[in-house]
Amino acid sequence: MLSPHEIAALMLLETNQNSNNLDLEDLGALCERQLVSLEKLASGYAHVRLTPQGRSILRSVGRMR
Incomplete structure (x- = not known):
């Protein structure tokens, strides 16, 4: 199971591809x-x-078009 932080990280990567601010x-x-x-x-x-x-x-949580 993914943590809320991991789901949020996927969402951020889907929108801007910037991993600089993500938790390692x-x-x-x-x-x-x-x-x-x-x-x-x-x-x-x-x-x-x-x-x-x-x-x-992301599609399963309804965040991707």
């Missing part, structure tokens, strides 16, 4: 559950993306 524990839990993926960029930074499973969770 929440982000780690989402990665572990394969709800988000981290894509390492050539610049050394990581880009966070929702996976199809993450999008499915």
Whole structure:
């Protein structure tokens, strides 16, 4: 089961893709559950993306169009 913080993190990522303000524990839990993926960029930074499973969770809570 996802915590309210983890669901909120998914919602934030769906709207702006900015993971700078997210709790690292929440982000780690989402990665572990394969709800988000981290894509390492050539610049050394990581880009966070929702996976199809993450999008499915958001649809189930009615937050995604």
